[in-house]
Amino acid sequence: MIRITLPDGTTKDVEKGTTPKQIAESIGAGLARQAVAGRVNGEMVDLARPIEEDARVEIITLNSEEGLELYRHSAAHLMAHAVKSLFGRDVQVTIGPAIENGFYYDFYSENHTFTPEEFEQIEARMAELAKADHPIVREEVSREEAIRLFSDMGEDYKVELIRDLDQPTVSLYRQGDFVDLCRGPHLPSTGHLKAFKLTSVAGAYWRGDEKNAMLQRIYATAFPDKKELKRYLQRLEEARKRDHRKLGRELDLFSFSEEAGAGLVIWHPKGALLRTLIEDFERREHLKRGYDIVMGPQILRTDLWKTSGHYENYRENMYFTEVDEQSYGIKPMNCLAHMLIYKSKMRSYRDLPQRYFELGTVHRHEKSGVLHGLLRVRGFTQDDAHILCTPDQLDGEIKGVLRFVQDVMAIFGFEYEMEISTRPEKSIGSDEDWERATRALMSALDDSGLPYEINEGDGAFYGPKIDIKLKDALDRRWQCATIQCDFTLPERFDLTYVGADGEKHRPVMVHRVILGAIERFIGVLIEHYAGNFPLWIAPVQAIVLNVTDNQAEYAEKVHQTLLEAGIRVKKDLRNEKLGFKIREAQVEKIPYMLVIGDREMAEGTVAPRFRDGKNLEPMSPEEFVAFVNSECREYH
RNA sequence: GCCACCCUAGCUCAGCUGGUAGAGCAACUGAUUCGUAAUCAGUAGGUCGAGGGUUCGAGUCCCUUGGGUGGCUCCA
Numbered sequence: 062m063i064r065i066t067l068p069d070g071t072t073k074d075v076e077k078g079t080t081p082k083q084i085a086e087s088i089g090a091g092l093a094r095q096a097v098a099g100r101v102n103g104e105m106v107d108l109a110r111p112i113e114e115d116a117r118v119e120i121i122t123l124n125s126e127e128g129l130e131l132y133r134h135s136a137a138h139l140m141a142h143a144v145k146s147l148f149g150r151d152v153q154v155t156i157g158p159a160i161e162n163g164f165y166y167d168f169y170s171e172n173h174t175f176t177p178e179e180f181e182q183i184e185a186r187m188a189e190l191a192k193a194d195h196p197i198v199r200e201e202v203s204r205e206e207a208i209r210l211f212s213d214m215g216e217d218y219k220v221e222l223i224r225d226l227d228q229p230t231v232s233l234y235r236q237g238d239f240v241d242l243c244r245g246p247h248l249p250s251t252g253h254l255k256a257f258k259l260t261s262v263a264g265a266y267w268r269g270d271e272k273n274a275m276l277q278r279i280y281a282t283a284f285p286d287k288k289e290l291k292r293y294l295q296r297l298e299e300a301r302k303r304d305h306r307k308l309g310r311e312l313d314l315f316s317f318s319e320e321a322g323a324g325l326v327i328w329h330p331k332g333a334l335l336r337t338l339i340e341d342f343e344r345r346e347h348l349k350r351g352y353d354i355v356m357g358p359q360i361l362r363t364d365l366w367k368t369s370g371h372y373e374n375y376r377e378n379m380y381f382t383e384v385d386e387q388s389y390g391i392k393p394m395n396c397l398a399h400m401l402i403y404k405s406k407m408r409s410y411r412d413l414p415q416r417y418f419e420l421g422t423v424h425r426h427e428k429s430g431v432l433h434g435l436l437r438v439r440g441f442t443q444d445d446a447h448i449l450c451t452p453d454q455l456d457g458e459i460k461g462v463l464r465f466v467q468d469v470m471a472i473f474g475f476e477y478e479m480e481i482s483t484r485p486e487k488s489i490g491s492d493e494d495w496e497r498a499t500r501a502l503m504s505a506l507d508d509s510g511l512p513y514e515i516n517e518g519d520g521a522f523y524g525p526k527i528d529i530k531l532k533d534a535l536d537r538r539w540q541c542a543t544i545q546c547d548f549t550l551p552e553r554f555d556l557t558y559v560g561a562d563g564e565k566h567r568p569v570m571v572h573r574v575i576l577g578a579i580e581r582f583i584g585v586l587i588e589h590y591a592g593n594f595p596l597w598i599a600p601v602q603a604i605v606l607n608v609t610d611n612q613a614e615y616a617e618k619v620h621q622t623l624l625e626a627g628i629r630v631k632k633d634l635r636n637e638k639l640g641f642k643i644r645e646a647q648v649e650k651i652p653y654m655l656v657i658g659d660r661e662m663a664e665g666t667v668a669p670r671f672r673d674g675k676n677l678e679p680m681s682p683e684e685f686v687a688f689v690n691s692e693c694r695e696y697h
Numbered sequence: 698g699c700c701a702c703c704c705u706a707g708c709u710c711a712g713c714u715g716g717u718a719g720a721g722c723a724a725c726u727g728a729u730u731c732g733u734a735a736u737c738a739g740u741a742g743g744u745c746g747a748g749g750g751u752u753c754g755a756g757u758c759c760c761u762u763g764g765g766u767g768g769c770u771c772c773a
Contacts, residue, residue, distance in 0.1 A: 165768095174700090174701070175701085176701080176702080177701095177702080260767095261701090261702095261767055261768075262700090262701060262702085262767085262768085263700070263701070263767055263768030263769065264699060264700025264701060264767095264768065264769055265700080265768065265769045265770090266699075266700090266769055266770065269769075269770075270770080271698080271699065271769075271770045271771085275699060275700050275769080276700085276769090277700075277701080278700090278768070278769080280767085280768080306765095306766095310708080311708090317764085317765090318764095319746070319747095319763065319764045319765090320763095322764095323763085323764065323765090371773080374773075375773055378772090378773075393773075394773065425772090425773085427771085427772075428698050428699095428770085428771065428772095429698070429764095430698060430699070430700095430768090430769085430770085430771095431698090431770085431771070431772075432765090433766090437772085521773065522773090523773090540772080545773090572773095606733090608730085608731080608732050608733095609730045609731070609732090610730060611730075636729080636730065636731095637731090637735095637736085638729095638730090638731050638732090638735085638736065639731075639732050639733060640731090640732085640733065640734065640735070640736095641734085641735055641736080642733090642734095643732095643733050643734055643735095644733095644734035644735055645734085645735085646734090647733095647734055648734080654733080656732070656733065658732055659732090660732085668732090668733090670733060674733080674734085676733075
């Protein structure tokens with residue numbers, strides 16, 4: 062007999078070799094039905110795996126994250142099974158994990174290209190294989206045996222995987238005539254898989270290395286039942302409506318032009334206004350926090366980019382131009398001018414920290430395949446700042462920046478993920494510098510009380526960094542704020558300050574952005590609000606609508622009053638039905654529609670209607686101005 | 698940059714296996730003066746992303762190129 066301990070602390074004495082499945086059954090039929098795997102002493106195992114010794118045992122059900130992940134992993138096997146049964150040796154299998162919201166499987170084929178038209182065929186075969194309810198059986202074989210097995214099947218990628226495994230035996234999972242190398246665990250049989258759908262195909266490099274072969278990745282998703290799958294697909298559909306590229310066109314905010322060039326944003330009046338409002342906000346917030354606003358030129362002599370190291374490390378991404386035999390680089394970053402400002406005179410420790418803020422427009426030649434609406438462009442404006450301070454001040458400066466980020470994200474109502482990246486293998490600077498900077502970043506994060514991830518070795522070559530990521534409508538993550546310590550530039554530009562001891566010292570530099578790139582931020586912002594901008598940044602805050610021509614003159618006057626009071630107001634005095642004008646204003650997502658009929662004209666008021674359909678009490682134009690101002694005072 | 702797919706009127710899309718382009722909305726004109734999400738009627742609008750090729754004939758097939766979409770790699 063062995064003793065097993067359940068999560069609630071109760072113990073059971075059972076026969077040696079009892080399986081998690083049997084334990085689940087002994088607890089209850091409901092649990093047994095929901096069970097997809099067991100966790101024995103912390104390790105996920107198949108339901109059918111015999112337990113050989115005393116252990117802590119937990120039953121994993123579909124209701125848990127892990128349960129769903131396992132379910133999708135099994136779905137990936139089912140898809141590979143279906144593909145192999147349809148295409149046989151024309152296609153080789155590689156790997157297929159569960160991912161957020163679904164799973165994928167990477168296939169290699171010399172002569173077959175998967176197309177979305179085949180999805181139904183593959184899904185149909187998956188359904189057949191699921192219906193056949195093939196038991197999914199784990200077996201353990203020696204490395205050599207596994208290599209022989211997969212070589213015989215012509216599965217070169219699997220063979221490569223096994224060769225790289227440093228273990229004497231490997232586990233295989235068999236279902237019907239399909240067998241895959243896999244650590245598992247898996248569902249007991251294919252019949253457990255009820256709802257799945259292939260979503261897209263994409264290229265992916267074998268083992269994520271661009272030097273390797275290009276594989277074909279089929280993305281798909283799976284849910285415990287059809288209703289949940291349907292709900293997920295509907296959610297996706299809804300998210301697509303919030304896509305900033307779609308809303309950007311519909312709300313007439315910006316466009317791209319093939320003639321202008323890829324990745325170059327053309328800001329239309331309303332988009333440019335939105336952008337200006339955000340930039341004004343930024344200037345106010347930076348001045349409040351002791352930053353100095355500075356500006357540098359768009360192009361700087363190539364020699365200076367050599368001094369900074371950009372020419373050496375970043376040339377591929379830069380645009381260059383030559384005039385009068387003098388070569389210039391169009392700036393991809395803003396730091397250079399900031400270095401020159403610091404260097405323009407002697408600095409004392411009493412002058413530090415220096416905080417230079419610039420809404421700096423930069424151009425980078427991003428690879429064509431990575432461009433994506435406003436979220437990845439070639440010309441963009443950063444809310445960039447470089448803080449130069451003494452080593453002693455570093456801690457406080459980083460905390461200040463992090464607080465800044467938190468404040469701003471709270472104003473926009475963003476949730477975000479943070480991660481810290483530490484020293485990479487290829488890097489410069491002393492151990493001491495790295496340690497101090499990393500400690501400063503960590504302690505700022507710890508102080509913030511917010512959770513964060515650690516990316517070991519993922520820092521820049523010149524210093525560690527904190528990245529803050531926001532999600533777009535489709536849950537893709539985009540880096541916005543970043544806080545980076547930099548040891549190279551102060552060195553390369555030989556920046557110094559005179560300390561209390563009268564000696565020259567090297568200042569420490571922090572490079573940071575809060576919103577990141579205004580373009581990217583606005584892209585995410587559009588999706589975040591689904592185009593329904595809060596009043597304080599709405600490019601058009603209100604629109605005056607008359608019911609008939611009879612009120613045109615009065616409406617004109619109201620419009621003028623509001624305009625002069627600084628309200629961003631438009632008018633629609635066309636001879637159209639009120640319902641029609643309201644519909645148009647609604648589609649434009651204008652916060653307030655000011656309806657003016659004979660009643661309002663007689664009383665000298667306007668009747669505001671909010672874009673959610675709710676009406677406010679009629680009020681005078683002056684009262685409306687006061688109302689808008691108070692609504693905007695606290696950003697919300 | 699790599700893989701796959703896409704590009705037809707301002708927008709959203711039709712156009713079967715090649716036989717010289719169509720709808721809705723928008724625009725414009727006229728009528729309608731109508732109080733909270735679409736009044737009616739009419740008019741105009743496209744060298745089918747660009748260039749080359751195959752063909753008696755190309756929006757439709759092939760090649761090159763620009764742009765986009767989904768990923769991969771990259772992201773100072």
